[in-house]
Amino acid sequence: MHRHSHTAVGDPSGRARDPHDESQVSLSADAAESVLRQLSSARRELERTADRQRRFLADASHELLTPLAGLRTQLEVARLHPDETDLAELVDHTLRDVDRLQTVVSDLLTLVKAATIPPQGTRVADLKELVLAEVSTRTPRTPTLLRLIPGVAIHAVEHEIHRLLGNLLDNAQRHARGSVLVEVRQEGAHAEITVSDDGDGIAEADRERVFEPFIRLDQSRGRGRGGPGLGLAIAREIVRAHGGTIGVEDAPEGGVRFVVRLPLAEPPARPGPEGHPRPRSGSPDADRVVSGRRPG
Numbered sequence: 001m002h003r004h005s006h007t008a009v010g011d012p013s014g015r016a017r018d019p020h021d022e023s024q025v026s027l028s029a030d031a032a033e034s035v036l037r038q039l040s041s042a043r044r045e046l047e048r049t050a051d052r053q054r055r056f057l058a059d060a061s062h063e064l065l066t067p068l069a070g071l072r073t074q075l076e077v078a079r080l081h082p083d084e085t086d087l088a089e090l091v092d093h094t095l096r097d098v099d100r101l102q103t104v105v106s107d108l109l110t111l112v113k114a115a116t117i118p119p120q121g122t123r124v125a126d127l128k129e130l131v132l133a134e135v136s137t138r139t140p141r142t143p144t145l146l147r148l149i150p151g152v153a154i155h156a157v158e159h160e161i162h163r164l165l166g167n168l169l170d171n172a173q174r175h176a177r178g179s180v181l182v183e184v185r186q187e188g189a190h191a192e193i194t195v196s197d198d199g200d201g202i203a204e205a206d207r208e209r210v211f212e213p214f215i216r217l218d219q220s221r222g223r224g225r226g227g228p229g230l231g232l233a234i235a236r237e238i239v240r241a242h243g244g245t246i247g248v249e250d251a252p253e254g255g256v257r258f259v260v261r262l263p264l265a266e267p268p269a270r271p272g273p274e275g276h277p278r279p280r281s282g283s284p285d286a287d288r289v290v291s292g293r294r295p296g
Contacts (some may be wrong), residue, residue, distance in 0.1 A: 002162040063104045082239035084183040107230040110163070111213065114237035122267045125156040127184045131141055134165040135182070143171040147183045152191045154241065155265045164238045167231040168258050175199035181253065186264065190244070193260040198253035211236040256289040 078085040128148040135144060154161075171178040176197035183194045202210055209215050213233040235258075239246045244262035250285055251257035 006153045067100040111234050122155045127152045143178045149185050152186050153265045154191050154262045161237050167235045172197040190261040196251035196257040197255040199255040201256045212295045
C-alpha cells in the first residue's frame with residue numbers, strides 16, 4: 001500500500017504543508033494588528049492627557065503669577081516713593097490680590113480633591129432640602145425661581161453637593177439677564193437637578209469645553225465677569241464622584257440649562273404634619289413653585 005502526500009509546489013524541502021498553519025498565521029497577524037491598533041489608541045490618549053496637563057499647568061501658573069506680579073509692582077512703587085504712597089489704598093489693593101490668590105489656590109485644591117478622593121461621609125439627603133438650604137444662605141443678586149419636588153433623595157456628601165449647587169448658581173446668576181430657575185425632579189432611576197438662566201447661552205461646540213479648567217469662552221460668558229474659571233470643572237468632578245453626569249442644553253428661557261443626574265437613594269423616612277406621610281415624588285401635592293428671592 002502506498003501513502004499519498006500533498007507536497008506544496010515550489011517548496012524546496014518537499015514537505016507537505018498543513019492547512020491549519022495558514023489559518024494560525026492569519027490569526028496571529030490579525031491579533032498583532034489588533035494589538036498595534038490598541039497601542040496606537042493608547043498612545044494618542046496619553047498624548048491628549050499630557051497636552052491637557054501642560055495646558056492646565058500653564059493656565060494655573062498664569063492665574064497665580066498675575067496677582068503676584070500686581071503685588072510686586074505695588075510694593076516696589078511704594079518702596080521707591082514712600083512719601084507719595086497712600087497706605088490705606090496700598091493695603092486695599094494688596095488685599096484684593098491676596099484674595100484672588102487665595103481663591104485660585106483654594107479652587108485648585110478643591111478640584112484636585114474632587115477628582116482624586118472618593119466621597120466620604122455620605123448620607124441619604126433630600127435634594128429639595130439641600131437646594132433650599134443653599135439658596136437661603138446666598139446674598140441677593142438675581143431673582144431665583146424654585147420648582148422642587150420633595151422626596152427626591154440621593155447618597156450625598158452634603159458639603160460637596162452644596163459646593164456643586166453654589167457653583168452652578170454662581171454661573172447662572174453671573175450670566176442671567178433677569179432670572180434663574182432651579183428644578184429638582186425624579187427621572188427614572190435618577191434624581192435630576194437643573195439650573196437655568198436667561199442669558200446668552202453657550203454654543204453647542206463649547207458645551208464640553210466649558211467644563212475644562214480655566215476655559216475661556218466669548219465675551220458674553222467669559223472669565224472676566226467671574227472667578228478664575230474653575231467652578232464648572234469642580235462641579236463636574238463632584239458629580240462624577242457621586243456617580244452622576246452633568247451636561248448642558250438650551251434653556252426654554254433662552255439661555256443655558258445645566259442638567260445634573262445622580263443615582264437615586266431610598267428617601268429618608270420623615271413623618272409629615274400630624275403624623276401623615278409626606279407627599280412622594282410625582283404626587284399632585286409635590287410639584288409647586290416657590291419664589292426664589294433671597295432675603296436681603
